[in-house]
Amino acid sequence: MKKFSVGNLIAYAILFIASFASLFPLFWTFSTSIKNRVDTYVLPPKFFNFHPTMKNYTSLFKIEAFPHIYLNSIFVTAVSTILCLIFGSLAAYAFARRSTFKGRTSLDALMIAVRAIPAIVVILPIYKLTSYFGMYDSIWTLILLYAGFNVPFAIWLLTSFFQQIPIEIEEAAKVDGASNSRMFIQVILPLAAPGLVATGIFISLLAWNEFLIPVILTGENAKTLPVFVAGFISNKNLDWGPMAAAATVAMLPIVALTIFIQKWLVTGLSSGAVKD
Amino acid sequence: MGLVSTSLPKQRRLTRPIAHFTLGTWVLLGLTILIPLIYGIYISLLDINLSSFVPPQFVGLKNYSTALQASETWSTLRITISLMILGIVIQIPCGIFLALALHKQLRGTKVFRSILITPMLLTPVAVGLTYRFMFDTDLGIINWFLGKLGIESINWLGSQTSGLIAIVIVDSWQSIPFVMLLVLAALSAIPVSLFEAATVDGAAGRQVFRLITLPLIKPTLLVVAMIKIMDFLKLFDTIFILTRGGPGNATTTLGLWTYKTGFVFLELSRAAALGVIILIITMPVYFLWRKSTRNVR
Numbered sequence: 226m227k228k229f230s231v232g233n234l235i236a237y238a239i240l241f242i243a244s245f246a247s248l249f250p251l252f253w254t255f256s257t258s259i260k261n262r263v264d265t266y267v268l269p270p271k272f273f274n275f276h277p278t279m280k281n282y283t284s285l286f287k288i289e290a291f292p293h294i295y296l297n298s299i300f301v302t303a304v305s306t307i308l309c310l311i312f313g314s315l316a317a318y319a320f321a322r323r324s325t326f327k328g329r330t331s332l333d334a335l336m337i338a339v340r341a342i343p344a345i346v347v348i349l350p351i352y353k354l355t356s357y358f359g360m361y362d363s364i365w366t367l368i369l370l371y372a373g374f375n376v377p378f379a380i381w382l383l384t385s386f387f388q389q390i391p392i393e394i395e396e397a398a399k400v401d402g403a404s405n406s407r408m409f410i411q412v413i414l415p416l417a418a419p420g421l422v423a424t425g426i427f428i429s430l431l432a433w434n435e436f437l438i439p440v441i442l443t444g445e446n447a448k449t450l451p452v453f454v455a456g457f458i459s460n461k462n463l464d465w466g467p468m469a470a471a472a473t474v475a476m477l478p479i480v481a482l483t484i485f486i487q488k489w490l491v492t493g494l495s496s497g498a499v500k501d
Numbered sequence: 502m503g504l505v506s507t508s509l510p511k512q513r514r515l516t517r518p519i520a521h522f523t524l525g526t527w528v529l530l531g532l533t534i535l536i537p538l539i540y541g542i543y544i545s546l547l548d549i550n551l552s553s554f555v556p557p558q559f560v561g562l563k564n565y566s567t568a569l570q571a572s573e574t575w576s577t578l579r580i581t582i583s584l585m586i587l588g589i590v591i592q593i594p595c596g597i598f599l600a601l602a603l604h605k606q607l608r609g610t611k612v613f614r615s616i617l618i619t620p621m622l623l624t625p626v627a628v629g630l631t632y633r634f635m636f637d638t639d640l641g642i643i644n645w646f647l648g649k650l651g652i653e654s655i656n657w658l659g660s661q662t663s664g665l666i667a668i669v670i671v672d673s674w675q676s677i678p679f680v681m682l683l684v685l686a687a688l689s690a691i692p693v694s695l696f697e698a699a700t701v702d703g704a705a706g707r708q709v710f711r712l713i714t715l716p717l718i719k720p721t722l723l724v725v726a727m728i729k730i731m732d733f734l735k736l737f738d739t740i741f742i743l744t745r746g747g748p749g750n751a752t753t754t755l756g757l758w759t760y761k762t763g764f765v766f767l768e769l770s771r772a773a774a775l776g777v778i779i780l781i782i783t784m785p786v787y788f789l790w791r792k793s794t795r796n797v798r
Contacts, residue, residue, distance in 0.1 A: 232706060236602035240609075243599055244616045250674070251619070253642060254631045270642050312525035319522040327520035328527070334791070335530050341787045343735040345756050346776040347534060349763050350541035353549070373533025376526055405517050434624040436738045441764065451626040455742060458633060465634045472627035479622050483615070 251480070257469035258282070265465050281470035290445065291453070295474075298450040301364050302432040305371035309428045310421060312372070313379030318409050320380060321387035322395070336377035344374065344437050352441055362444040370442070371432045378431065379424050386420025387413060426482060433479065450475050538780075545774040551767035564774035573750060574775065577758040578782075580665070584754065585733035587669045588676070589726060595673065596680025596725070597718075601710075603681070604688045621678040629742025632671045633658075636743075661751035664744050668752060671739050676732070680725050687721035688714070727790040734783055755779055 256272070257265055264275035285291060319326055320333075351370065352361075360366045394416075395408050403411070414421070436451040443452060454475050457468045545564055547557040568574050599617060603610055620628070635643050636657040644654045657667045691714065699709050737756055740746060746753030746761065753761065756779065763772030 233605060233607055236605045236607060239598055239602045240607075240613045240617075243602075244613055246674070247616055247620050247678075250628070250631050250635065253635060254627075257634065266640050268640060268645055270645055308529070312529055316523040316526040319519045323519050326518070326523075328523060329520075332523055332526065332530075335534065337791055338787065339530065339534055341731050341783050341790065342534070342538075343737075343756050343779055343783070345737065345759050346780050347537040347541060349759070349769065349773050349776055350537040350544060351533075352763075353544060353769060354537065354540060369529070370533050373529040376529050380526065405519055405522070409522075430622055434626075436624075436626050436741075440741075441760075451624055451738075454624070454630060455626050457630060458742060463634065468630050468634065472624075472630045475624045475627040479624065480619065483619055483622055 251476070254469045254472050254476070257465055258473045260466060262466065281466040282474075285467055285470045285474070290448070294448050294450055294453045297364055297447060298433065301367045301371060301447075301449060302429050305368045305375065305432050306425050306429040308368065308372040309376045309379040310425055313376050313424070313428075314383050314414070314417075314421065315409070316376075317380045317383035317387055318405075318413060320384045322392070336380060339374060339377045348437060348441050355442060361442060362446045364447045366442060367439055367447055367449070370438050371435060374435075374438070375428050375431050379428050382424040382427060383417070383420060386417050386424070389420075390416050430479060430482075541773050541776055544770055545777050547770050549769040549773075551763075551769050557770070560770075564771045565778070567771060568774050568778060573753075573758055574755070574778070577750065577753050577755045580752060581733065581754040581756070584665060584669060584672075584736065585730060587665065588672055588733055589729050591669060592673050592677050592680050592729065593722065593725060595677045597684050597722075599677065599681040600684035600688055601714075603685055617681060618678045620675050623675065625675065625738035626742055628671065628675060629739050632667070632674075633743060636667055658744050659748060661748075664748070664752040668736075668740055668743055671743060672736060675739075676729070680729075683721055683725050684718060687718040691717050724790070727786060730786050731783065731790070734779065734786075755782075 258281050259277040259279070260271070260275055261278050261280065264271050316332070320329070323329070355361045355363075355366055390413060395412055398408050398412055434451065435449070436455065439447070439449045439452045440455065443449065454471045457464075457471055544557075546559060546561060548560045548563070549557045603614055603617075635641050638644060638654055638656045638659070641657075643657070648654065655663050657663050695713055696709060699713055704712065733754075735756065736754060737760070740752060740754060740757055741760075744752045746757045750758070755775070759772050759775040759779065762768050762775060
């Protein structure tokens, strides 16, 4: 136990207030999602003194398209994440192990451009192209685009993970005559497994949350969860209960994931962003 | 993100050519970024309207001159910059305070950190919905709470100033954790002995922060500011859900205006020209960012 001090007291106060501010909206969304209308639209607000109901969830699941949309989201997220991990780990291996190779500088510049350019700039022409090639409203279009937009993040994260693997291991393998691909598959990938998991989780969060791409490029067939959730505000009469239920089912997998992968996530996020 | 250290001299010892390992990434980025960018510049020179069936004509720079003369272009750019300034002024100091509080390594730090990073991971659209009913004028919990403090009800999403503030509040709720994490990583990199030496020399807490901590985390803060500028140029989901850019165009950013031009007014070519203008605005930030991240490396 550290000594009591005013500084520590202030730090605790800041942390408690910030934690409350971080959690309250989540609590409020969830509690709204299990309230009846009479308990929702009242003042003073009811925090705990109401009878919970599953009505909002049952009406949400009754929407015919909902399971299809949820599955779309899962599928697009999973496949685009796998693509990112495959192509990203290959490129990251090159970045981690060579200070120069053909096209390194241009690829580096292009990756930063992906991070810097607002998606709307490229989505407009992509919309035109997809409708020309008959790829509008297709989950494969989404998968390709998600993979393209997210692969730089995968490369940055994985590069830092690969760099932590001692190069001597590979030099030993090199003496034995192992090729690049054998070293990559047999030496690097197994050692970087935690890094791959952390990166995969981070990339899948990005894909799961993506809104601008699907809102422009999908109709009914390839619609994803964020587009569906956003649909709740298109009508004038906002119905908070189902809205909160929809928001909850969109956020629930994320909250669950963050609890389970806490440690890797923090390492992944900060090591990808700043060299420590 | 993306400030990974990439030059490791001793690793030149592995010599087999490796460029082909990046082929897949080149294909992905070519299809999703390079080709669309070039095609976008091309269609900005045509006169495509999505509601018309007349074959598009080449009109040169007409869309650009139209865009530069339109008052909406400038007013939405002003709104974008206002959001950016307000957001940065709020988010960076808050991020620093939280990082400093976590850096004290008090009991329970890990739990606090887990709680504090949760908002940044959540779906912006869902977060927007949540705040949408929390910001409700008559029955929203935020106005109820303000009422308890004796503050009159605010029509949050109904006017320009309060709408912009609401957008910044929601964005800050999701972005401060990110600032916090980056600052925390920078703080952890400072040797503890430095603080100890300063304390022995009799420096007070505030002096230590101003003379030691701040100069050492400055490169990180610059990177954070750069990332925030880019993110505010990109900001879309939160505004789309909270206000749709309204009332009128009062909270419409340049990005959202581009969207509206293309998909509400169906003027695809004009929107593409706006896209290229956004690209040009992004350019200096892009180069500054590349430079500042090199320093961090």
